Amino acid sequence: MSEPAPVCNEFVLIVEDDLDLRESIAEVLEDNEYRPVGAANGKEAFERLRGKPERPSVILLDIMMPVMDGRQFRAIQREDPELGTIPVVVMTAHVDHEARRSLGADAFLEKPVHIDTLLAIVAQFCRKPQPSA
Amino acid sequence: VSEPTPVPALLTTSEAFAFLTEVRDYAIYMIDPDGRILTWNEGAHAIKGYTAEQIIGESFTRFFTDEDRTQGKPTRLLARGAAEGRIQDEGWRVRKDGSHFWADVVLTAVYDRGTLRGFVKVTRDLTVRKQAEEQLRQSEENMRLLVESVKDYAIFMLDPEGRISSWNSGAERIKGYLAAEVIGRHFSLFYPPELLATQHPEHELEIAIREGRYEEEGWRLRKNGERFWAHVVITAVLDPQTGTLRGFAKVTRDLTERRRIEEQARRERQRAEETQSALEQRDEFIGLVAHELRTPLAALVLKVQGITRTIEEAGRQGHGVAPKLESRLQGAVQQTERIAELVERILDVARIVQGKLAMGLAPTSLLERTTRVVDRFRDPASRTGTELRLRAAGDPVGEWDPVRIEQAIATLIANAIKYGSGHPVQITVEDTDTGGRLLVTDHGIGIAPEDVERIFLRFGRAVPVRHYGGLGLGLYVARSIVEAHGGAIHVSSHPNEGTTFMIELPKHPRPAASDRGAPEEHPP
Numbered sequence: 060m061s062e063p064a065p066v067c068n069e070f071v072l073i074v075e076d077d078l079d080l081r082e083s084i085a086e087v088l089e090d091n092e093y094r095p096v097g098a099a100n101g102k103e104a105f106e107r108l109r110g111k112p113e114r115p116s117v118i119l120l121d122i123m124m125p126v127m128d129g130r131q132f133r134a135i136q137r138e139d140p141e142l143g144t145i146p147v148v149v150m151t152a153h154v155d156h157e158a159r160r161s162l163g164a165d166a167f168l169e170k171p172v173h174i175d176t177l178l179a180i181v182a183q184f185c186r187k188p189q190p191s192a
Numbered sequence: 193v194s195e196p197t198p199v200p201a202l203l204t205t206s207e208a209f210a211f212l213t214e215v216r217d218y219a220i221y222m223i224d225p226d227g228r229i230l231t232w233n234e235g236a237h238a239i240k241g242y243t244a245e246q247i248i249g250e251s252f253t254r255f256f257t258d259e260d261r262t263q264g265k266p267t268r269l270l271a272r273g274a275a276e277g278r279i280q281d282e283g284w285r286v287r288k289d290g291s292h293f294w295a296d297v298v299l300t301a302v303y304d305r306g307t308l309r310g311f312v313k314v315t316r317d318l319t320v321r322k323q324a325e326e327q328l329r330q331s332e333e334n335m336r337l338l339v340e341s342v343k344d345y346a347i348f349m350l351d352p353e354g355r356i357s358s359w360n361s362g363a364e365r366i367k368g369y370l371a372a373e374v375i376g377r378h379f380s381l382f383y384p385p386e387l388l389a390t391q392h393p394e395h396e397l398e399i400a401i402r403e404g405r406y407e408e409e410g411w412r413l414r415k416n417g418e419r420f421w422a423h424v425v426i427t428a429v430l431d432p433q434t435g436t437l438r439g440f441a442k443v444t445r446d447l448t449e450r451r452r453i454e455e456q457a458r459r460e461r462q463r464a465e466e467t468q469s470a471l472e473q474r475d476e477f478i479g480l481v482a483h484e485l486r487t488p489l490a491a492l493v494l495k496v497q498g499i500t501r502t503i504e505e506a507g508r509q510g511h512g513v514a515p516k517l518e519s520r521l522q523g524a525v526q527q528t529e530r531i532a533e534l535v536e537r538i539l540d541v542a543r544i545v546q547g548k549l550a551m552g553l554a555p556t557s558l559l560e561r562t563t564r565v566v567d568r569f570r571d572p573a574s575r576t577g578t579e580l581r582l583r584a585a586g587d588p589v590g591e592w593d594p595v596r597i598e599q600a601i602a603t604l605i606a607n608a609i610k611y612g613s614g615h616p617v618q619i620t621v622e623d624t625d626t627g628g629r630l631l632v633t634d635h636g637i638g639i640a641p642e643d644v645e646r647i648f649l650r651f652g653r654a655v656p657v658r659h660y661g662g663l664g665l666g667l668y669v670a671r672s673i674v675e676a677h678g679g680a681i682h683v684s685s686h687p688n689e690g691t692t693f694m695i696e697l698p699k700h701p702r703p704a705a706s707d708r709g710a711p712e713e714h715p716p
Contacts, residue, residue: 077487083494090502169595171490171532174497 069094070115071181074104074132075150076124084119087174088181100124101132108142117184118147119168133162146184219315225308227252227270239295239317241288252313255285257292273299273311282318294322346444349429352437354379354397366422366446368415379442382412384419400426400440409447421451479542482535489532496525537665540599544672551676553701556592558628559584559621565601566619573609579616580605586623590699592677597697600673600681601630603666604693608634611691627679627698635690644683670695677701 071093075081078099085095096115098104101124108114118136122129129149136142149164150172166180212220212233219236223229228251232244240247240255253266260266260283272279278300285295296316302309339347339360346363348356355378359371367374367382374381380393387393387410400406405427412422423445429438500521506512543549566582573580608617612634620631639647648671667681674681678701685691 077491079491080487080494083491083498087494087498087501090498171486171493171536174494174501177494 068113068116069185070113071095071185072098072104072107072115072118074098074101074118074124074129075121076100077121084172084177087177091178093181093185099126101127101129101135104132105135108145114142114145116146117165117181118145119181120147120149120164122149122151130162133164137163148180148184217316219317220312222302222310222312223252224310225270225274227266230310236315239287239293239315240285246288255295257284257286260284269299270311273301274308277301285315293317293319344445346442346446348442350379350397350426350440350442352439354393354440357439363444366414366420366444367412373415384411384413387411396424396426397440400428401437404428412444420446420448423447475542475545478538479546482538482542485535486532486539489528489535493525493528493532496521496528500525537669540669540672541665544669549672549676551593551596551701553591553593555589556594556597557587557589558592558597558630558697559587561594561598562601562619562621562630565598565605569602569605569609573617576609577614578609578612580609581616581618583618583620585620588621588623588628588697588699590627590697591701592697593673596673596676600670600695601632603670604630604632604695607666607693608632608636608691612636615690624696627696629697630695631692632694633690633692638687638689638691639683639685640687644685647683648681 069092071088073081073084073088073095075084075097076099081097081099085097088095096107098107103126104118104120105127120129120132133147133149136145136147146165147162148166148168149162150168150170166183168177168180209231213231214234216234216238218233219239220233221229221236222231228249229247232242232247236247237243251266253261256266265283269279269281278298281295281297281299283295283297284292285297286292294317296318298314300312300314302312339358342360342362343365344362345360346366347360348363349358351357355376356374357376359369359374363374364370378393380388383393396406396408405425407423407425409421409423411419412424414420425443427441427443429441430436431438500518503513503518503521507518512518540549563582566580570580605617605619613636615635618631618633620629620633622629622631648667671681674695674697677697679695679697682694682696683691684694
């Protein structure tokens with residue numbers, strides 16, 4: 060079974076129910092030449108992903124969300140042949156070892172998110188845009 | 193009227209007299225009108241001790257006590273006997289040996305053709321019965337005295353209608369009435385109006401009659417109108433022979449003081465519960481507020497960080513804003529970060545208080561975590577001129593929560609920088625046999641002995657707020673983290689010499705400490 064290889068572009072999907080936080084993260088990423096797209100929960104995230112030609116190089120995923128939370132999203136996404144290989148960074152305050160294992164995230168971004176950490180982690184999964192100088 | 197049965201002439205008079213002489217249970221003898229003894233029988237011998245030979249011809253006055261003789265009782269009896277024909281007397285008499293016996297005497301005058309010939313005296317010895325009666329009387333007297341002298345209990349009798357028929361000193365003391373004031377009055381006198389309205393006193397007697405006994409606690413009235421809390425037992429008293437109701441025995445205790453103490457204790461308990469509940473509500477509220485603040489704060493922090501970066505970037509490209517503006521923005525970043533940090537600590541406290549501080553245990557190097565924290569603090573430390581010196585004596589690794597351990601270490605190092613007056617701070621990591629040890633030593637203001645106990649308490653800062661900011665939550669959280677790992681945190685300090693904090697962590701936390709709570713995304 061050949062899985063689609065991870066892509067490396069500027070497209071970042073932010074799955075976070077708080078609009079202000081989602082926008083703040085998006086602004087920081089935009090300022091740094093990424094193309095962030097927001098989703099308020101897991102269900103919206105799938106709507107942004109399914110049937111679209113382009114896949115994000117990384118998904119920033121909140122855990123506690125209405126409609127479909129981060130765990131449910133992750134459980135479905137991991138099993139999805141199209142979307143399963145997209146790296147996921149879980150944004151959380153503090154998770155224990157078990158939670159880390161069960162979520163199977165590629166990285167954790169500790170809340171409150173610091174700009175340097177955010178940019179460093181996203182850069183791990185995306186082609187670092189060349190400074191436009 | 194039936195025909196008198198003819199007495200068969202079986203006995204002659206002298207034969208009959210001879211039989212009387214043989215009677216042993218009664219002293220039967222004759223005396224002449226002056227009291228001299230004429231005849232004597234076996235019973236008289238047995239009861240009084242004299243033989244016929246010793247006593248016949250003597251005066252009967254010798255059977256009387258000295259006191260009775262002095263008062264002329266023998267002569268009086270003879271006079272009454274002569275006058276009334278037959279008299280009865282009970283009293284002490286004297287035996288030959290001088291001992292006394294209780295005599296029941298019947299004296300019958302004997303007349304012959306109108307002339308007094310003497311008296312027949314029949315005497316029974318009732319000493320035993322008299323003694324039994326005396327014992328009973330004494331016992332009843334003792335009982336009465338006992339009841340009367342009891343002061344702690346009101347003990348009194350009611351007649352079948354509920355009227356008071358006896359009264360003791362306890363009743364006097366508790367209810368305030370003298371015996372003369374209440375004897376004959378109905379016992380409803382002691383009941384407050386609301387109980388009278390429901391016929392409660394009558395109801396109590398009904399139950400006592402039906403069940404033999406009635407018991408309750410309730411309000412009663414003293415003579416002065418004051419209420420007292422009474423424990424009451426009413427017992428129906430039945431005639432032992434006939435089973436008819438003779439009345440009621442009522443025993444009342446004054447429990448006003450006990451009730452007051454119990455009430456007070458109950459109120460204090462309730463107040464304590466309310467206080468506890470208020471504290472829990474406060475903690476819950478603080479937790480909720482912190483949780484609600486967190487997300488918008490995260491957004492704010494990112495925004496100001498983003499703006500600062502953009503401006504810095506623009507500055508590097510030659511079209512920056514005024515330097516004054518840039519440093520003000522830098523300040524805004526720091527302040528928002530401080531608020532975010534405070535909110536995190538408050539959330540930690542809320543979790544600790546509610547027992548929800550989850551530990552994510554993983555193999556963790558104490559030295560690695562300490563090094564990370566020290567590196568993070570080098571810049572802020574250098575701004576206060578503080579040098580951080582890290583010394584490693586081994587690299588202890590244990591099952592610890594790396595993030596929480598870093599948080600505890602950061603608290604100690606931040607404290608050392610804050611209170612270290614710019615002197616170097618020594619940080620030491622040691623490998624003990626059973627786990628890891630971290631020492632953080634500063635040479636600053638130190639902690640006064642009376643404050644050492646307080647610094648690990650919630651809001652338990654040792655210095656006045658105006659000197660140093662913060663809520664004083666750091667050490668409380670640090671201690672909770674260390675203890676959740678089964679470890680301990682110690683402090684030794686001398687004012688104006690400095691302070692050493694020591695954390696000791698066992699390699700494997702106790703099972704209870706490794707309890708993995710719910711992921712902390714949940715609201716506290």
